[in-house]
Amino acid sequence: MEFNLVSKDGHLSDCLMKKITGKRQQAIAEREQELLLLAEHIMAEHGFSGLTMDKLVAACDYSKGTVYNHFSSKEDLLCALCIKAMQTELDFFYKALNFKGNAREKLLALCFAYRLHALSHPTLFYCVLTSKTPAVAERASQERLDMQFVLEQQLGEVCNQLFVLAIENGELQPPEGTTFTQLSFAAWAMAFGSTALMLAASTAQLVQALEEEKTLMFNMNLMLDGMQWLPLSSDFDYWDSWQRVGEEVFVDELSKLKEHTRHTGAKGKIT
Amino acid sequence: MEFNLVSKDGHLSDCLMKKITGKRQQAIAEREQELLLLAEHIMAEHGFSGLTMDKLVAACDYSKGTVYNHFSSKEDLLCALCIKAMQTELDFFYKALNFKGNAREKLLALCFAYRLHALSHPTLFYCVLTSKTPAVAERASQERLDMQFVLEQQLGEVCNQLFVLAIENGELQPPEGTTFTQLSFAAWAMAFGSTALMLAASTAQLVQALEEEKTLMFNMNLMLDGMQWLPLSSDFDYWDSWQRVGEEVFVDELSKLKEHTRHTGAKGKIT
DNA sequence: CGTCAATGTTGACGATTCGTCATTTTAGTA
DNA sequence: TACTAAAATGACGAATCGTCAACATTGACG
Incomplete structure (x- = not known):
């Protein structure tokens, strides 16, 4: 009973993955994860409705514009989570x-x-x-x-x-x-x-x-x-x-x- | 196979129903239904995220305070729906x-x-x-x-x-x-x-x-x-x-x- | 009918929150 | 170093939320 199921590494087909070319892109991708983690913490602390973009901006080291560069809206952030x-x-x-x-x-x-x-x-x-x-x-x-x-x-x-x-x-x-x-x-x-x-x-x-x-x-x-x-x-x-x-x-x-x-x-x- | 299931009229046990005593209360209860209907229409027209308290207030004949007298928050309105x-x-x-x-x-x-x-x-x-x-x-x-x-x-x-x-x-x-x-x-x-x-x-x-x-x-x-x-x-x-x-x-x-x-x-x- | 207390209504207001964008900064390249 | 494209900034305006002190209405009672 051997498996040829989906390949184990395969997270996402590249078609939808943002190409990660340089060091730059790499850093940005990492930051996105960092932001998501932060968002989770805020939710855990302030409740589900306590997660706001302003709070996230305040909690991270980046500016509002940068955060919105990652997530086009609060709902987009939720979707990312x-x-x-x-x-x-x-x-x-x-x-x-x-x-x-x-x-x-x-x-x-x-x-x-x-x-x-x-x-x-x-x-x-x-x-x-x-x-x-x-x-x-x-x-x-x-x-x-x-x-x-x-x-x-x-x-x-x-x-x-x-x-x-x-x-x-x-x-x-x-x-x-x-x-x-x-x-x-x-x-x-x-x-x-x-x-x-x-x-x-x-x-x-x-x-x-x-x-x-x-x-x-x-x-x-x-x-x-x-x-x-x-x-x-x-x-x-x-x-x-x-x-x-x-x-x-x-x-x-x-x-x-x-x-x-x-x-x-x-x-x-x-x- | 006769039924002694739940009584057919019984919507809610009185314990949780606001007592509807006078004409006054009656009118208020009716207005609440009117507001809910309106909220539905707004949602149908402006999408789910398009329903806001301000829009509801603007669409009805009552003031913001009155609306908030019915629903303590937007989420409360959703809950009522x-x-x-x-x-x-x-x-x-x-x-x-x-x-x-x-x-x-x-x-x-x-x-x-x-x-x-x-x-x-x-x-x-x-x-x-x-x-x-x-x-x-x-x-x-x-x-x-x-x-x-x-x-x-x-x-x-x-x-x-x-x-x-x-x-x-x-x-x-x-x-x-x-x-x-x-x-x-x-x-x-x-x-x-x-x-x-x-x-x-x-x-x-x-x-x-x-x-x-x-x-x-x-x-x-x-x-x-x-x-x-x-x-x-x-x-x-x-x-x-x-x-x-x-x-x-x-x-x-x-x-x-x-x-x-x-x-x-x-x-x-x-x- | 007049008074009064209780109940209901009003909308202006302050506080948040959202999302944008003109400007500044940075990274990469020649 | 100079230049350019990409990225970051944060002040800003618009929208939304929810509150509250002032005002209006009702109905009970003398």
Whole structure:
């Protein structure tokens, strides 16, 4: 079961990457990352609505014009944060693919990565959510919107390929008249819906009655069973796999997360 | 199969409803609806980010202070729009319950209503999405946040009761160790995830390869099959049910939607 | 009917925030 | 060093937000 999935390094096709030619461009690109990091800190400190361009300008060593040279508007900045989120998410995804197991286990590993990423970077996750809002799409630069689109495709592609793999292996047979794209979309929707609702709910006052940790896996298994993706959850201990994903693939990220939640007293434990 | 579901009139428990005592309060409440309607129009015309308090003040016959008497901030206004959206959604839900059929068909009718509502009021749907964003939760008034919470509960309750019904009827058997709440949440997550992603995608440039109309039903059926909710989709023509929901329950809403999309040239046909 | 307190309304105002652009500075090159 | 293209600056105007002291309306009561 060897993989010819997406190349591991491939972040973005060059077509959309600004050409980084000289030292100059290099420095500018680095500064952009620096600004994004700063923006994250401001958000963490002043709340989501506390992030303003003026604050960012005040916090960095550059002038307003320079900042606006990077981000054409506040929404463009948000979009950039969203892109950053999806890039790190993609890294998580590729890491998840390393989990040793059958295709369905790998898909669950992907979901684990999805949730882990959202928990590790809740601020960035909200940027992604916010970027799905028209307010952002209306005002972000076309260039960044395109980049966002490409990244979305790439993320989806990772998921797609697992479906293709499962079909090739005969573990999954799409019902007549349906394509793997549809199945993949269903999985995506379930993962997104579950994660977004859970995160939004735990932010709100709602004392979550659900066993948050297992919920995503549970929901995914329901759906995958519905697809008849073998082995069915009744014949296989996916909870064991789920835990092993944490132990075998994401040890560092998990301990970092635990460390962090211990300080802030948040409750989103994951293993 | 008679229903003792939530009372049909019940919009909100009085505890959170401002007491409407005299003529005075009545007039104020009406004005609030008028303002919300106006806000919707402004959003439709000037785009999502084009809605500002100043524009709203300019467009209505009242002063800034009066408007701020209704909505403590722009985010509070958004939250109010979100509440309005959920109220009309609740109406759609109750209507969907009138569909004659088994419990699983009724749940699909609920999803039909969910999607139809999102298509009929895309602007309001985005308000709901935006209200899941911390920027809104941070700045909206507590009173309205509470109201939003209650409405969410009510919407969820409708879904819950269908699960209870199915379990009572023996059409659904929760796996050991799971409650109907978990199953209901899964359904909710799937419906939300599918709808949100589809709507966001069709807003973006993405030429949707999916057969949008069937997708939500398809995804729901996958999951319900995974729950072993009888009758399984392999033994029952749910596509027929789905279409009948439109014909038998939502004729008016559908024709209104068609009329509207014909004018604007949008593509979100639903039947 | 007149008075008064409570309630509701007004719009001018200060504080932010946004985004622009004419000017200055810097980096690279001849 | 001189010159040019690219980049940085920050003062500025426009827009938006939300407040508040002054004003108006209502209705209860003598």
